[in-house]
Amino acid sequence: MEIRKTYKFAFKTALYITIVLTLAMSVFLYVFYTISWVNMLLFTLFCYALSFGVIQYRVQNFIYKRVKKIYADLTLLESTTFRKKRITTDMATLTQEIDKYARDKKIEIETLKVREEYRKEFLGNVSHELKTPLFTVQGYIETLIDGAANDKKIREKYLDRANKGVERLIYIVRDLDMITKLEAGDVRIEIETFNILELIESVFDLLEMKAAKKRITLTLDKRYSQPILVKAEKEKIQQVLTNLVVNSIKYGTEKGTTEISVENLIKNKVIVRVTDNGEGIEKENIPRLFERFYRVDKTGSRKVGGSGLGLSIVKHIIEAHDENIYVESEFGVGSEFSFTLEKSK
Structure with missing residues (x-):
C-alpha cells in the first residue's frame, strides 16, 4: 500500500544523512586520499538512495503498523468514523482525527x-x-x-x-x-383549505363558558373584512388554538383578556398570535415550556388541571405541518404564543 505521507519525512531524513556522510567522506578522502568528484557523486547518490530505502522501510513497518493499530482500536469504538479513510502516518492529521473523535464522544x-x-x-x-x-x-x-x-x-x-x-x-x-x-410520525396531516378566522370564532364559542367563569374576554384584535384562507389540517389547528386559549384562561387573571390576531408574515405565510395579560412566565422556564409534563409552578399549577401535555402537543402538531411556533412572555405582564401557517393562494 502506498504511504504518501511518509515520503516527505523519508526524503528530508535521507537528505540530511547523505549530506552528513558525504561531508564526512570528503574530509576523510581529503586527508588520506585524492578526491575524485565522480566517485563522490556516485557515493552521494548511492548513500541517498540507500538511506531513503531504509528510512521508508522503517517508517512503513514500525510507525505505520502502530498507527494502523490506533485506527483499528478507534474503529472498534466507532465503526463508521475511520473505515473509509486512508490510513496515514502523518501525526498532525492523526491527532486532529483523534481530537475530533474525542470531542464527538x-x-x-x-x-x-x-x-x-x-x-x-x-x-x-x-x-x-x-x-x-x-x-x-x-x-x-x-x-x-x-x-x-x-x-x-x-x-x-x-x-x-x-x-x-x-x-x-x-x-x-x-x-x-x-x-x-x-x-x-404515525399521524398523517391531511391538508385542506379553510378560513382561519372562522375556526378562531368556533374555538371562542367552545370556550366561552370556561372563560366566563374567570370573566376573561375572548376577542380578535380587530374586525377582519375579508376571510383569511390557510392550508393545514383544520381539526389539528383547532386543537392547537384550543390548547393555547385554554392555557391562557387557566393562567389568566380575573377580568383579563385573551386576544388572537392573524397577520401576513411573508408572501405565502401568516402568523397567528394568541396573547393574554395573565401571570406570564419567567425567562428560565421558557426554553422548557414545550416538554411533556413540564410545570412552570411545581406546586400550585396542578390545581388548574389538564394533562400537562397541551403545549407539547401544540408544538408537535405545528412541526408536523413544517411550521414554527414561538413564545414571548414577561412575568407579571402576560404571554404571547404564535405560530405560522401556509396561506392559500
Whole structure:
C-alpha cells in the first residue's frame, strides 16, 4: 500500500544523512586520499538512495503498523468514523482525527446524560400524573365498598368524583398516545383549505363558558373584512388554538383578556398570535415550556388541571405541518404564543 505521507519525512531524513556522510567522506578522502568528484557523486547518490530505502522501510513497518493499530482500536469504538479513510502516518492529521473523535464522544456522552435526566424526570412526571387520579378513584371506590354506598347522597357524590378521576386518566392517556404518534410520525396531516378566522370564532364559542367563569374576554384584535384562507389540517389547528386559549384562561387573571390576531408574515405565510395579560412566565422556564409534563409552578399549577401535555402537543402538531411556533412572555405582564401557517393562494 502506498504511504504518501511518509515520503516527505523519508526524503528530508535521507537528505540530511547523505549530506552528513558525504561531508564526512570528503574530509576523510581529503586527508588520506585524492578526491575524485565522480566517485563522490556516485557515493552521494548511492548513500541517498540507500538511506531513503531504509528510512521508508522503517517508517512503513514500525510507525505505520502502530498507527494502523490506533485506527483499528478507534474503529472498534466507532465503526463508521475511520473505515473509509486512508490510513496515514502523518501525526498532525492523526491527532486532529483523534481530537475530533474525542470531542464527538464527549458531546455524545453529555447528550446521553441529558436524555437520561430527561427520561428520569419524564417517568417521574408520568407516575405522578397517573398516580394522583388512580389513588383518588381507588379511595372513593373502597369507601363505597366499605358501606358508604348505602347512603344515596354519598354514593352519588363519590361515584361522580370517581368518574372525574377516570376521565382525567383517559385524558392523560389519550394525550400521551397522540404525542407518541406525532413523535413517531404515525399521524398523517391531511391538508385542506379553510378560513382561519372562522375556526378562531368556533374555538371562542367552545370556550366561552370556561372563560366566563374567570370573566376573561375572548376577542380578535380587530374586525377582519375579508376571510383569511390557510392550508393545514383544520381539526389539528383547532386543537392547537384550543390548547393555547385554554392555557391562557387557566393562567389568566380575573377580568383579563385573551386576544388572537392573524397577520401576513411573508408572501405565502401568516402568523397567528394568541396573547393574554395573565401571570406570564419567567425567562428560565421558557426554553422548557414545550416538554411533556413540564410545570412552570411545581406546586400550585396542578390545581388548574389538564394533562400537562397541551403545549407539547401544540408544538408537535405545528412541526408536523413544517411550521414554527414561538413564545414571548414577561412575568407579571402576560404571554404571547404564535405560530405560522401556509396561506392559500
